[in-house]
Every structure is written in C-alpha cells, then in structure tokens.
Amino acid sequence: EAGVAQSPRYKIIEKRQSVAFWCNPISGHATLYWYQQILGQGPKLLIQFQNNGVVDDSQLPKDRFSAERLKGVDSTLKIQPAKLEDSAVYLCASSLVRDRGTPLHFGNGTRLTVT
C-alpha cells in the first residue's frame, strides 16, 4: 500500500512569514495526526482528526497554527506568522483505529527552518 505522503520535504522561511504543509494519509485511514519534532526531541502531538472532525487540538498554538482536513482525506497545517522556535520537522501520521495495538503510520516529514 502507498504510505503517508507529505510535501514539501524541506522549507526555509524568514520569521513572520507564513507556511503551509500538506499531508495525504493512507487510503481508508480515518484518523490523522500532526506531530512536531524539534531536533533532539521526540515527536509531540499538535492535532488529531477523526475523519474531518478535530479530536484533540489542546497542544496546538492556536494563535499562529491552524489545521484542516476537508472531506476527511487530505490535511493542511499552516503557521502564520512563523517564529524561530517553530523550526522543526512536522510529521503527519494516519491510522485505522481498530484496537489499542493499532500502530500509527508516519510520513517522511517536512523539515522547516525559520531564519
């Protein structure tokens, strides 16, 4: 099966600019996650969708970050305006929520550098 697709692979922007990331999950996966991975740290959940509804966005800095999942398939994550501390890899993951052992499938991520 095709994996989780993310684009772009790399992005360099200046602070106060805006940026958007795109994710296409594995076909049929109802649950989609966005994680932020700062260098040297483990991934941290930003937002979780079930179909096109938000399940948890408690860790999303809503003053600058937004995300949507129209039609319950693709998703976009936006940062506006970006800060230096937003430099990180942004990971998208999807899963079939079957049972407690169901794994998440991750994309290769988008590496964002804010200068």
Add this chain to the structure above:
Amino acid sequence: GNSVTQMEGPVTLSEEAFLTINCTYTATGYPSLFWYVQYPGEGLQLLLKATKADDKGSNKGFEATYRKETTSFHLEKGSVQVSDSAVYFCALGSGSARQLTFGSGTQLTVLP
C-alpha cells in the same frame, strides 16, 4: 499526565554487540507500548509493540517485554548490525483517542 523516559544517547556499539535501550513510562490506566525506529532520511517506522502486561514484542531480532511492575519496556537485541544504526523511540499509546506519547529518542551507531 503520560510520559516516557528513555536512556540518553548517543550509543555506539561494535557489530555483534548486545544492545539494551532503557525505557520507562508513567501513565494512567493500561497503555499500549511501542518502539519506533527512524533510519537516516526516513520517517518513523513501527519496530514492535506490546498491548498488555507481560507481552513480549519482537521483530528483526529486537525484543521488548511490557513490565507493569517496573513500568518499563526496554529494547534488546543480542547481536547488532551496522544496518541497525538509527534513532529509536519508545512510545506510549493511551486512551480512546489512540494518541502516542514519545520519549526523546536514542541515537544508535553500530561500527563495523
């Protein structure tokens, strides 16, 4: 809240050496436990998992046992290879939302 503590790296071993990467967790309820691996330039991949106490997950020669009494899920491999060089993440899955909480990762380098 939930948290995962991993052995700090980096870890450097010679080929065929024994590997242990320690992982302990704090969680409410009965979480599932996972090890994910990230090879250079690639995304996170599931390595193994365990969903209840005393379960042993295994894959590619790696093993980890879910120990509820010590709240641990240590990763082991009897003989590492150069191709095992990667970053290893311990993760905890909990709640009906099936979210993952990750440790900080352990960089493993295996020298020939």
